[in-house]
Amino acid sequence: MGDMDLQIARQSATLRTQVEDKLRQAISSGRFKPGQRLVERELCESIGVGRTSIREALRQLEAEGLITSYPHRGPVVSTITYEEAAQLYSVRALLESYAGKEFAENGTAQDIHTLNEAVAEFAAAAANGGGSRLIKAKTAFYDCLMQGSGNVFVKQMLTSLHNRVTLLRMTSMTQPGRLNHSVEEIREIAAAITDRNGPKAAAACKYHIDMAAKVALDYLRKTSENDGD
Amino acid sequence: MGDMDLQIARQSATLRTQVEDKLRQAISSGRFKPGQRLVERELCESIGVGRTSIREALRQLEAEGLITSYPHRGPVVSTITYEEAAQLYSVRALLESYAGKEFAENGTAQDIHTLNEAVAEFAAAAANGGGSRLIKAKTAFYDCLMQGSGNVFVKQMLTSLHNRVTLLRMTSMTQPGRLNHSVEEIREIAAAITDRNGPKAAAACKYHIDMAAKVALDYLRKTSENDGD
DNA sequence: AATAAGCAGATTATCAGACAATCTGTCAAT
């Protein structure tokens, strides 16, 4: 009984934290779209908390880059240019490759086991086509990957980057044919890690992100050609 | 008259922002030490603003990792373990290498010029021994390096990491003999970038951080042996 | 004496209300 987890859910640390989560989810689900203004009073009413909690939560999201606020004009859901999107994917590739390498070389057997389960679940979700299940599975996979890297800073930065990818409002997974490739690429990553092959894991991670980036950026380029109206 | 800068200083965006800066500086200057509690009301009095501004600034610093707050107990200046310090330097090496490589391959001639000026100023400051001048020079160098990388995410992450390094409360620059090496390493970086040699720039950056890490971690290991009292 | 229970003080979390500062859009004046 070495490490039984006795923590309880700690239901609701603080109101502010819950507001943060709500806002984060509203943004990544697309309910709040990039460029949209977020008016304090409206948020107070729709969420049902005072301005204090709203404002503090907004500061947090601002620091995470999800919103941008201008003095005396208030916050706006961040927009991300094509150029920035490309930069985002570059850093992701860099950090995830590193995470994969570290995982392969130093991860625990337990972590590897969890990773392979996550991959299996992702593949199953892909086969079944359950949208929300798919997102959950992919999230679980990445959580495990970052966890296994053993580096809290990498984990934190990648989490932030993942959140920001949602600002692009397009999951590369929805591109036709992309999903199957994605499953295959993730299998490669897990296989390399299971093999304890650091360089190969890094390469697989990089390949995965580069492919996702290509699809996403192509799409962005196409659609941004006619958004000047 | 291509790019004359007409911006005025925009003296004081918001009070909150000034508070953030004050707190950040208080932490990195060591006036607030790691582990120290930060009591709201005391901060209000010493800085002379209301709780609103203080609390919102604290949320920002929390997101940056400079402070850690526990529900209903308030914030404390973050502490950083040996393990985490090692991880921090690893990520820094990764990101700065990337920045150096990108700079070398894609930076503008103007950026390169600025970088070399920053190196010269750093060397001069090192020769003169002016402590605050040295810090300012090094900051300028890094600002330039991150700027030249052309990646806003890298820039943001490295800024955050640099701020957190100060939590270790020891500038590797103060180690005897280290400073001269440091100057030399930085010259190498600038030289590689000026040569447009990406891989060499990356290697030089990595070497520089690895050396700094070695000094810092050795020091930490030594002093942490007898801090159990 | 060691432990458990409970109380009091301190501090945070959150709300409500107020007021000044600033931004934005509109409409009149030149």
Add this chain to the structure above:
DNA sequence: ATTGACAGATTGTCTGATAATCTGCTTATT
């Protein structure tokens, strides 16, 4: 068409109040 003034909207900030929670100390229990 450009400028200037004005009104409405919204944020930035302060103050005061109350509930919730943490911490340490006192007291009761075994």
